[in-house]
Amino acid sequence: MRVLLTSWGSRGDVEPVVGLAVALRELGAEAVVAAPPDEDFVQLLGRVGVPLVPLGPTVHSIVARPARPTAEDAFRLAAQLVGARFEALLPAAKDCDAVVAAGLMPAGVRDVADKLGIRYVLTAYHLLGLPSRRFPPGRRPGTPSPEGETDLKKLWEQDAQRVNDLYQEPLNTHRAAIGLPPVDNVRDYVFTDRPWLAADPVLCPSEGMTELDVVQTGAWILPDERPLPDGLERFLDAGEPPVYVGFGSMASYLPKDMATTAIEAVRACGRRVVLARGWAGLASIDDADDCFVVGEVNQQALFPRMAAVVHHGGAGTTTTASRAGAPQVVVPQIADQPSWAARVAELGAGVAHDGGTPTLESLSAALETALKPEIAAGARALAAEVRPDGATVAAKLLLEGN
Template structure:
């Protein structure tokens, strides 16, 4: 079996693909991965034992700017990614049996699979972008729906129109060049009627959240056996479990002054801090010994040893903390992050901070809830119920599909 995996997005869109690639490789499948050419993502593919075929611009070049990308930038990026997929995937998919794609609206991937006559799968890591009678769509660049509109069916129709405005012209232009007819509804064509949901069923249940026939595989986890740095081990051993603070790929979106706020809020509870620099380049605010800054680190090994995880609410960090049984404080910024924050609060495994800009007082209050013994107990119960075989289920489904 020959499988091509494709993604474009932040680490939360890339690491699960690396996890699936590693499992497919273990099972003997020839696997190729097209992903953004960021150094962080090349390192993930190295761990998976699969070379990275560069797709589109680096993500860091798009998001690591003083201000978040504008709507104008989104309308420039969309056709660029469409063109990159047609060009890159057409070559990478040669000899493959199936093309599985995920990440930021992967318009162009199904078209290549259609032209080459191979199987196509769309996978997602949350239900935010899947049409639903029960929930409105998330925000997307383009013309907003009329103020006061509450009918979810109408709102999702407007969402499809926004996707067409972003991707439609470029997609149909490239389709015409390879002899394919135009697509009227880009979003629904990309999603298919039976997308895969690579998320834990406890954290992100599919039932009642979309009108599509979703196949839930469970989360795709890239195993990590890297040891923690010796100086971090020494810090952890020197006192009570610290609070971990990290905002991942949120370079332009990280709350202003979040390092100072999080450190002071943790100290208010008598807690030390492990501060993850991340793309926002967070740094300690003083030289006190109760704060330790880290770069890239094995979260699977670190999170079971912390008192709580304060983060932005990305799918990857939320899932890793949940599997570790670590209470969470989610300070959501964009996209699917508010939904993960709400789910953490709903499950009782942490707190959802209200608002994107926490103060020492508001974050301290959220930490008080996360550090409560009952939250730790509930987090442990959810961790025990979490499944870790999502990549095996996905690999088996791909094998059955090709067979």
């Protein structure tokens, strides 16, 4: 069996499909990944020996700008990605038995699968965008819902219209070019009636949360056996467990003084700092020896050795920190991140910071709470519940045709 896996987005969108590719390979199947051509992902796929099909523009070129992307940027990117999917995936999927799509609204993937007559699976990493009678839709570019609207059915209908506004015209243009009829409701066509949910059931309970028949596999975790850099090992061995601070791809969303605020807050709690540069290029604020700056690093090896992990609340980082048993301070910036922050706090494994712009005082207070023994105990209890086998579960479902 040969499977094409595709995702466009940051590392948290791409690494899970790489984890699934490795799990498929371990069960005797072939897998290829279509993903953005960022150097991070070229190296990631090269490290595990999975072929990469370049898809669309680099993510860095979109999100690592000084200014946040505008609505106009979103509409341009939507059309660009639809075209890129038809161009890249039609040839890549020709010898495949199934296509699995994840990441930013993958309009154009099911169309390719339908044209080739092969199986299609949509996978979400969280519940935020799946139609529900329990919660409203998340924000999307386009015409907002009327102020004060509370009817969930109407809100989700308006969400579907926003997706159509973004994707319908370019999608139907490309469908017509390959002999497919137009799609009326892009969102529901992309999602299908039975999407998969690649999220841990403890961190993201799904039963009764959406109108769709969700298949929850657990998070798709890529095993990482890389050693930590020698300098980092020496830093860790030189004192008490430090606090990790990192915000992944949140370049244009972070306050300009985030590094200063974070380092000073950690120092105020009497701890050393491991600071991740991330896509924002965070850097040390002085020459003191209590701060060690890292680039891309094995978080699976690092987080169990942290006193706490301060992060943005991406699905991948939240899952990794939870598996490690590390107390968390989640400073959410966009999209699904507030929901992960709230869940970590609800489980007693960390603190959800109020808003995405911390001050020295607010972040110090959150850290002081996260470093309490009862939070450490909650984090350890959570670690025992998080499943490590989601990618294997998904791979078996694909191979069995379920």
